[in-house]
Amino acid sequence: MYNLKIDYAEGAHPAILDQLLQTNFIQQNGYGIDEYTIKAKAILREKMNKEDAELFFVSGGTQANLLVISFLLRPHEAVISANTGHIYANETGAIEATGHKVIPIESKDGKLTPTQIKQTLVTFQLRPHVVKPKVVYISNTTEIGSVYTERELQDLSVFCKAEGLLLFMDGARLGHALTAPKNDLSLVRIAELVDVFYIGATKNGALFGEAIVFPNPQMAVDFDYNLKQKGALFAKGRVLGIQFLALFEEDLYFKLAKEANEMAMKLAQAFEEKGYSFLVEPSSNQIFPILPVPLIQRLQEKFDFYVWKPINTEYAAVRIITSWTTDDLMLDVFISMLNE
Known part of the structure; x- marks a missing residue:
C-alpha cells in the first residue's frame, strides 16, 4: 500500500539527518540558545528582510496554533477561521480548551475575504454579551490546497488593521504555497502583511518543527513565558535549530516543496x-479530484488516501497528497490504473 494520504509518511531528508549526526557530540547550550538555532534564525530573518523579527521553534502545527492564539487573545476574545481551518476542524478543541471561541466562516475554497469577515463582525456586536473577535486565522496553503494571492492577502491585511484585528497565518504547508505554480507571494511580503505566521517544516522534509515568526518584535514580548508554561520550550533546542539550518541555508526547503507540487500537478x-473535475482547483501538493466510487475502491487496493467528501451516490471527492519524496514510478502506476 503506497501512501498518498499524508506528506510526512517518511522520516526526514538525508541532509537533516547528516547534520544531526555530524553535530551530535558537539556540546551546546540548551533551550534554543545553541549556535545552530541562532544561525538558523539569522538566515530566516535575512530571507524575510526583517532583522529584528522574533522567531520561536516549536514541534508541530497544532502546538504553534495553540501557542500563538492563546497568547494573542484576552479572556473575552475569539478567533475567526474558515470552517475548513485546522483550528476549527482538526485540533480536538485545542483553542476552545484555552477558553477561547473559534468562530467559523463557511468557505468553499478554504480562504477568507474581508467581506466574509465583515459580515461575521456584525453578528458579534452585542457587547458585552458576546465574545469579541480579535484574531483572523488563515492557512497558506489552506486545508484544501488553495493558495492566497498577494492581492488577497494585502486586502485582508488592510481590512484587519482598519478593524483592529490581528492577522495570523498558519504556515504548516507554507513552502508548498510559496512554490505553487501560480503563487505571487514571498516570505518578505508575508512578513510585511501579517502580524504572526509560522513556517512549517514537519510536512516538508523535517523530522518535526515549525518556526513561529513575529515580524514586529513588540508583539512577541513575553511570548517565551507562554512557550515554557505550555511545555513547548525544548531543552535540546538544537534539534529544531539544526533542521531549519539544513532546510534554509541553501534553500532546500523550497526545492523540496516545489518537487512535491510538481508531483501533484502530474x-x-x-x-x-x-x-x-475537482472539488477545488489544483494549486499545490493537495489535490481533490472527484472520482467514481468504483474507481476509488480499485485505487485503494494499492494506494492509501482520504475519501474527503461524498458528492452523490456515484461520485466522491478524494484527497491525494504528494511530498518531497513521492515516487514518480508509483505515480505512473496510479495513472495507469485510471485507464483500466
Whole structure:
C-alpha cells in the first residue's frame, strides 16, 4: 500500500539527518540558545528582510496554533477561521480548551475575504454579551490546497488593521504555497502583511518543527513565558535549530516543496485528461479530484488516501497528497490504473 494520504509518511531528508549526526557530540547550550538555532534564525530573518523579527521553534502545527492564539487573545476574545481551518476542524478543541471561541466562516475554497469577515463582525456586536473577535486565522496553503494571492492577502491585511484585528497565518504547508505554480507571494511580503505566521517544516522534509515568526518584535514580548508554561520550550533546542539550518541555508526547503507540487500537478493533469473535475482547483501538493466510487475502491487496493467528501451516490471527492519524496514510478502506476 503506497501512501498518498499524508506528506510526512517518511522520516526526514538525508541532509537533516547528516547534520544531526555530524553535530551530535558537539556540546551546546540548551533551550534554543545553541549556535545552530541562532544561525538558523539569522538566515530566516535575512530571507524575510526583517532583522529584528522574533522567531520561536516549536514541534508541530497544532502546538504553534495553540501557542500563538492563546497568547494573542484576552479572556473575552475569539478567533475567526474558515470552517475548513485546522483550528476549527482538526485540533480536538485545542483553542476552545484555552477558553477561547473559534468562530467559523463557511468557505468553499478554504480562504477568507474581508467581506466574509465583515459580515461575521456584525453578528458579534452585542457587547458585552458576546465574545469579541480579535484574531483572523488563515492557512497558506489552506486545508484544501488553495493558495492566497498577494492581492488577497494585502486586502485582508488592510481590512484587519482598519478593524483592529490581528492577522495570523498558519504556515504548516507554507513552502508548498510559496512554490505553487501560480503563487505571487514571498516570505518578505508575508512578513510585511501579517502580524504572526509560522513556517512549517514537519510536512516538508523535517523530522518535526515549525518556526513561529513575529515580524514586529513588540508583539512577541513575553511570548517565551507562554512557550515554557505550555511545555513547548525544548531543552535540546538544537534539534529544531539544526533542521531549519539544513532546510534554509541553501534553500532546500523550497526545492523540496516545489518537487512535491510538481508531483501533484502530474496527477492533476492525468485526472484532467480523463475528464475528471475537482472539488477545488489544483494549486499545490493537495489535490481533490472527484472520482467514481468504483474507481476509488480499485485505487485503494494499492494506494492509501482520504475519501474527503461524498458528492452523490456515484461520485466522491478524494484527497491525494504528494511530498518531497513521492515516487514518480508509483505515480505512473496510479495513472495507469485510471485507464483500466
